[in-house]
Amino acid sequence: MNEKNREIIGIKGLSKTFTTQKGDQFLAVDNISLRIFKNSFTCIVGPSGCGKSTVLRIAAGLEKASAGTVHYCCSPVTKPCGEIGLVFQEYSLFPWMTVLDNVAAGPEFAGINKKKRHHDAMDYLCMVNMEEFKNAYPHELSGGMRQRVAIARALANEPDVLLMDEPFGALDAHTRILLQQELLRVWELTRKTIILVTHSVDEAVFLADEILVMSSRPGHIRKIIRVDMKRPRSRANPTFGALTDNILRELGNGTVKQLP
Template structure:
């Protein structure tokens, strides 16, 4: 657990002032995305205004249907938007680009390619020679600790290994922004915890900004500099929370009063409007008795 001297040395205001002095790498201005189905129109994202600074770690949370994944796909250039602007280094996003790497929850590796060939794919698409692409791929395979598995295929890897390969495949292109949409959602708790630590180590040692979508509130607090909490119907920014906990963080920080206080705040933001989002939750029926077995003595 982090000791008192570590906490005493951490100045949250100074930490965030330093972040806000960095250049803005991503900016959303009145970003809105709607789609029509017949005569009805549904707004997924509504007038999103957000500035993300270089080397920030941002987590995006919110109830189901709030537009978390839609926002990440718009930033990745995979989905269009209706109005407003979304800029990277002041330039509008017009489609996918290697400067914005994407890691999904599902294992999106090419099943017919080895680990090395999967990681080489991006550099080769950018026009690098086979030798150059292979050298870059090996560098990242070593960084993620899978050099012994470079000639294996995805079906021969565990879930955690597959996601490490997916991260390496995104980072080998040297993106400015790494977008991660529920990347650890399918992993068991132990592997998930190890992947969280590995991701924090990567982020602290390379020049990358991370936008991480998650429904796991503990994960968001453990990883983020700031948490962007969205509300649904329509998807709007409800609050942006500065996570004023010292870094580096580990799982034991979750036992501290400071973490628990943040957890209560985040939990309220995510769940406060659940009845409004799904009125059926407020009117759950009484279950009729259909068994003779009772929990009552």
């Protein structure tokens, strides 16, 4: 089988029901099935509260599904594992550690010796253009810089799959665009499989090979859209605008026009 056509994450019949403190139950995610292929870049978009982050957390092994299964390379995902990394919107850096030690934290917990983990951490800091700040502390960095470090830290664990939950949601528009470009550059260098949750349709069209459009709660996959545009993508391209408009229509009222 062609490596790029090899399934790396398989989700089948996934549902999640939450119970409130009062004992009421509500269905957050309903019967989601999808296949994610190796080296691909997938974005998930949908209304607030539709279960995008829930799907990601279950895929990372941080939440238990109420029904259905998640598999990584044909093995069931029931708890966090090193092959699947997660980057949150919150930077989740250790405030008492330097940038270098933050990036090296995962390998340190895995028992990698200091010389090697710092050497590898520097490689990843160079990859995200943060090597000059290796001795800085998180509070000394801007939001965009902290998110670069968070991405480097996730990569330092050498996962096969990188799950990203609104990683640029807290950033200003200009910084967000710059980090989108940086993320694509890192993806092209590493060819990690990336699944990114975002509220921004523009961001999804700019980044993804494939866009999963989710419904309102209970969330399910309403449409899977293949983005057949060469990179780098220009937002001035009429096809870019048409696809963005098409997805917004799908999110807004469920009607989709056929693109030329």
